[in-house]
Amino acid sequence: MKIEIVYSNRKTLALHVRDGAVFVRAPHQTPKPLIESFVKEKEQWIMKHLDAYEPAGFTWEQPSLKVFGMTYPITYHASAKFEIQLEEDTLILRYPTSWSVDRLERMVILHFKDLLEKQLDALVTHYALALGIQVPQYKIRKYKRIHGRCNRGGELAFNTYLFHENHRFIEYVVLHECAHILEFNHSAAFYAIIEKQMPDYKYVIKERKGR
Known part of the structure; x- marks a missing residue:
């Protein structure tokens, strides 16, 4: 787990999980062992938020996609034309094999x-x-x-x-x-x-x- 430490004039330690990354905001001159202890104490909270993180958008061959609040597993099929269907709680993605990855992602x-x-x-x-x-x-x-x-x-x-x-x-x-x-x-x-x-x-x- 990678932790990014941001030092400032603040008086207390603070923890943020954003976009799948962990940030610790600390006062200047805070000893490294103190920061490590603070992170260790909050480890369960950090993992909960990291596990809940879902990147926005769509990337080629990802296993599932969240659509209007529901997460659907994706099945990929070669086809003559582009088509997206929701069938039995599965998102079926049909696409021409001649398409580039970028084009498919844009079309989805x-x-x-x-x-x-x-x-x-x-x-x-x-x-x-x-x-x-x-x-x-x-x-x-x-x-x-x-x-x-x-x-x-x-x-x-x-x-x-x-x-x-x-x-x-x-x-x-x-x-x-x-x-x-x-x-x-x-x-x-x-x-x-x-x-x-x-x-x-x-x-x-x-x-x-x-x-």
Whole structure:
């Protein structure tokens, strides 16, 4: 297990697991044995988070893929045309053998991006009407860590990799970004808007974090 130590002017040790990597934030001059002891004490917590890490996107011949909250084993088949099917809890991927790995990966992502866009179209329209705002324009882009964003002009963007998330969490992300058009902050007033439309939003977030 590789640990990256980041020294700063902070006063205490802190541990973060992000993107499958482990980071320790430590005060300057912290003895190495003290850091090692701190990591050892938190080893069970670290392994739990590392085990839960799932890289975003799709890579050639990975054994499974998470789609809208469900993880499906993948079976690969040579075919004359590209096709993706869900059959008996298995994702069947058919593809021309003449395709490059890069092309296949792009086409799989594009397939699920298109399915995601259909959901986003309906949800953005729904929450715009519910909040009494004009239906905003949005884009779908690849981001490393954020699920969505709203700029000061009221334009929205959503992460391509939202297709990994369950439908309820996607709904929360859309509501969150639409609410920013009314409250461009994370104030109590902002979350009051969220709660009015989705009373169980805290559970939705907690369920996503706890998976």
